[in-house]
Amino acid sequence: MNKEQFGQFWEQLKTPLKAKWVNITEEDLSEIKGDLDRFGTVLQKRYGELQKDEVVTWANRRYSHWTGNYIGYQDAAPAV
Numbered sequence: 258m259n260k261e262q263f264g265q266f267w268e269q270l271k272t273p274l275k276a277k278w279v280n281i282t283e284e285d286l287s288e289i290k291g292d293l294d295r296f297g298t299v300l301q302k303r304y305g306e307l308q309k310d311e312v313v314t315w316a317n318r319r320y321s322h323w324t325g326n327y328i329g330y331q332d333a334a335p336a337v
Contacts, residue, residue: 258320260293266320267291273319278312280304 258266271286280303289295296316300309 258293258317262320263293263296263316264291266323269323270316270319274312274316277315278304 263270267289268291271289275281275283275286281299285299285303289299297309297313300312304312
């Protein structure tokens with residue numbers, strides 16, 4: 258998903274994002290405000306580079322599922 262799509266999708270993404278990735282705080286969500294670059298920065302701060310990619314993949318799949326572009330989407334358990 259690109260920056261524009263992320264911004265448009267942000268309201269639908271933030272609740273399942275926080276539920277799935279518990280290290281993300283309400284303050285983080287307020288900081289991100291639909292900005293894809295800030296999203297990456299916050300994820301790196303909370304999860305490190307390796308898990309940052311995992312969260313971004315999860316968000317892209319969630320977006321694709323909700324837009325009907327990804328059939329068979331299943332949430333994977335986050336890495337410990």
